[in-house]
Amino acid sequence: MAPDRPTLPPVRLPSDAELARDALAAPLLVRAVRLARWAGPDTRVGAGGELVDEQLPAAAEVLGLADDEDGEAYASEAWRVAVDTGLVEVEDPQETDGTQDGDAAADDAEGTGTAAPGENLKLLTGGSPQDVLALWLDGLETVFADAAAPYFDDLDALVGPDGEIDFEALDWDPEGEAEFLERVLGNLYLLTVSEGGAGEGPVPLPALAASVVVPDDMAEPTDDVLEQVSDAMMRLDEQFRILEPIGLVEYRPVDEALMVEEGEAGAAEDTGAALDDEDVSRYGLVRLTPLGLYGVRARMLEAGLDVPAVGDLAGKGADALLDGIASYPQDAARAETVGWLAGRDAAAAARELLAAARGADPGAPVRRLHAQQALSLVGPDAEPAVREVLDDRELGGLARVWLAERGAADVPAPPEPMIYWLAVDTIAAHLDTDGDLEELQDLIEGLTGGHGGFFEAVWRVDHPATADVLDAMGRLHRDKPTAKEARKAAFKARSRA
Numbered sequence: 001m002a003p004d005r006p007t008l009p010p011v012r013l014p015s016d017a018e019l020a021r022d023a024l025a026a027p028l029l030v031r032a033v034r035l036a037r038w039a040g041p042d043t044r045v046g047a048g049g050e051l052v053d054e055q056l057p058a059a060a061e062v063l064g065l066a067d068d069e070d071g072e073a074y075a076s077e078a079w080r081v082a083v084d085t086g087l088v089e090v091e092d093p094q095e096t097d098g099t100q101d102g103d104a105a106a107d108d109a110e111g112t113g114t115a116a117p118g119e120n121l122k123l124l125t126g127g128s129p130q131d132v133l134a135l136w137l138d139g140l141e142t143v144f145a146d147a148a149a150p151y152f153d154d155l156d157a158l159v160g161p162d163g164e165i166d167f168e169a170l171d172w173d174p175e176g177e178a179e180f181l182e183r184v185l186g187n188l189y190l191l192t193v194s195e196g197g198a199g200e201g202p203v204p205l206p207a208l209a210a211s212v213v214v215p216d217d218m219a220e221p222t223d224d225v226l227e228q229v230s231d232a233m234m235r236l237d238e239q240f241r242i243l244e245p246i247g248l249v250e251y252r253p254v255d256e257a258l259m260v261e262e263g264e265a266g267a268a269e270d271t272g273a274a275l276d277d278e279d280v281s282r283y284g285l286v287r288l289t290p291l292g293l294y295g296v297r298a299r300m301l302e303a304g305l306d307v308p309a310v311g312d313l314a315g316k317g318a319d320a321l322l323d324g325i326a327s328y329p330q331d332a333a334r335a336e337t338v339g340w341l342a343g344r345d346a347a348a349a350a351r352e353l354l355a356a357a358r359g360a361d362p363g364a365p366v367r368r369l370h371a372q373q374a375l376s377l378v379g380p381d382a383e384p385a386v387r388e389v390l391d392d393r394e395l396g397g398l399a400r401v402w403l404a405e406r407g408a409a410d411v412p413a414p415p416e417p418m419i420y421w422l423a424v425d426t427i428a429a430h431l432d433t434d435g436d437l438e439e440l441q442d443l444i445e446g447l448t449g450g451h452g453g454f455f456e457a458v459w460r461v462d463h464p465a466t467a468d469v470l471d472a473m474g475r476l477h478r479d480k481p482t483a484k485e486a487r488k489a490a491f492k493a494r495s496r497a
Helices: 016-025 027-038 053-062 071-084 102-110 119-126 129-148 174-193 205-213 223-246 262-270 290-302 318-327 330-341 346-357 364-375 380-387 396-405 416-431 437-450 454-458 466-476 480-496
Strands: 088-090 115-117 249-252 285-288
Touching: 016 027, 016 129, 016 290, 027 053, 027 071, 027 119, 027 129, 027 223, 053 071, 071 088, 071 129, 119 129, 129 174, 129 223, 129 290, 174 205, 174 223, 174 285, 174 290, 205 223, 205 285, 223 249, 285 290, 318 330, 318 346, 318 364, 330 364, 346 364, 346 380, 364 396, 364 416, 380 396, 396 416, 416 437, 416 454, 416 466, 437 454, 437 466, 437 480, 454 466, 454 480, 466 480
Parallel strands: none
Antiparallel strands: 088 115, 249 285
């Protein structure tokens, strides 16, 4: 009976301003900015815009990494991000105006282009939060490509005569590797935003690796599959180390002691490393930061996926709100509704919600349930609008509930047909939501116990879900004679239809 539901739950993101501050604080972007401000006429770059080897020590020194054995590698990475995000503009040494002599052309071929601060550098201080986030996403694209690429000590040896890398010789599938990392990040996103998932907590690396390796229908992983999970963990360990400096994730790497070969187990013990298989944190823990949630969501949106976020519906009509939150977890639905109500006139909002709640389509009961929950957040100024629907068969029952909860005077008693129609509608709505089964059983038994001749009246109710509701009552009622009575009533309802 429920409408189709989006694949992904809604994500709750900080404001763009908060996310932009996080982006500006990402270590890799901070380094890229420093190098962009350092760039000048004396900065020499190669044909692809990369810093020539002779410039790397100076770049590392600018970053305060002169004494770090990996300082030059960090500087090269930060420079690449600066170029790809437009923080640095380079002159391609292969592009000449045709007036150079042979020696100058030779110099260019060796990589003697120049660099200067780019226009985008100004966006970091004078641009909007959206400008900063767009720039950060460009940086993420660069880092993602690095994370999906294998590492080779001598990449030049793998370049063919045509200047292109021989991927077949590498035994590496670039598209497949990128797709694997996208799936991992997608699963990490889902584990983070799903109700009952990791939330703000970290995800163990073995569980994340298994989520993309172990088939859904495999009850017990085989030794071969477990080996694949182990291999995936090692790949992810390297990839998350690369992704962390851009601010996408917080990552606790795999404990190196766990990777000691079996033949060196004694050496591991000598170092005092007590290997505890139960301590899952030693196998790596990863968490998407709020900025990471934003970044992964942006990539999924670009891929054409439906990836809702709390706040998306704030500027839309009540019909979009009620349809949208039908699949949201309770907390997210409430947050979305509060945002939708903010700044709206109470009476006007109530009228719009009530109008959107009408209907006999399969999704209408859930809409009315969410309309009732939304109205519970509206102040007393909505009372005139609520009273306008007291005689409406579909809305009169929930209007009376709203008025009674606020202690309003002169609330007319509902006619009997309205009572039973509301009972069917309420149960139909709960059947279409992922609520607590015991609560639903309590609701059903409360309704049947509070009205004599309940089933004799209900099977006659002119509601599209009457027969389905009675079937469900027959399955869920814990009193067997009453359950049997419900099933008989369901048969009558279908015969009547």
